[in-house]
Amino acid sequence: MDELKYGTKNKRGDFTPNDRLEGAPVFIWPPRPLKFLSWLPSYFLPWNVLFFAMGAVLWFYATPSKETLAALHWQWMAYILGRNALIVFVLYGALEMRLYKQRAQGNRFKFNGLFPADRKSDVFMFGSQNIDNIIRSFGTGVPIWTAYEIVMLHLWAIGWGPWATFADHPWALVILGLLVPVIHETHFFCIHWLIHQGPLYKWVHSVHHNSVNPSPWSSLSMHPVEHLLYWSDVLIHLILPSHPLLVMYHLQVTGTGAVVGHIGFDKIETGKDSAFGTHAYAHYLHHKYFEVNYSDGLMPFDRWFGTWHDGTKDGDALMQARFEKKKARLNAKAENTPN
């Protein structure tokens, strides 16, 4: 597929899409209903429909019965750990295999022209981004995700929390289901901004940012404290009336969904002349520039706080001006501090 119809390539082979990254046309004034309608399908496709389908399959076909969940036995907990590890292994592994190992589309549509495996770096365990990422994802990522899942399912089974049924409260549950990605991104913006501050960045979040050129395995490669914060968005189902089907969907949006921002390619080719957009660019820019795009633009926080980078030269200029200002502020502070 001809990537140059959709973007430009620099000398290093880095791809930049032509289209400016736009936030969701929801929190804008004046409202633009037509724009909203043309944006709406991208709220569902391709990712949220996939994550809902995965959550539903897991809930209906691969989650133990209520009686089993009511008693904390290690067998079913180990089963859930195994099945979550399998999901990550199969889905992330498939993307990694096709795009990074077989390099099925070369570096067409790849934001960073280089492949992480071609570079050794001592910030990673065993000098390998992949090995380091895999150890962190399966060592603490999937187990902490599973711990949240076990707690939520167990509390539902013993009737602890404001659980509802689709028969009694269909609309409340449908609305909550529709808002899951919104809840996830709002929570993610808050914890993500928090762990970019001072010592929290150094001790916790820098682990994730070691992968400056991320690949699917980088998605859940985080410090365990970040894992704990990252999945805590699912606790909302202990506050609002909810149903375990929505918990399973939410865990897919947060857990499996982490891969979206780390695919590293703007489009995945599905045939000679066909491809689908990944929605990965906003978070790729975050890995490249650190202090921009704390969320992916579904919620307007980055725009409100001036940290949105839309991927264009204008976006770059705005970011540089902000960095200069910050530098000046820090210098002034250092000069005013008595020795």
Ligand SMILES: [Zn+2]
């Ligand atoms: Zn990331």
Ligand SMILES: [Zn+2]
């Ligand atoms: Zn970050």
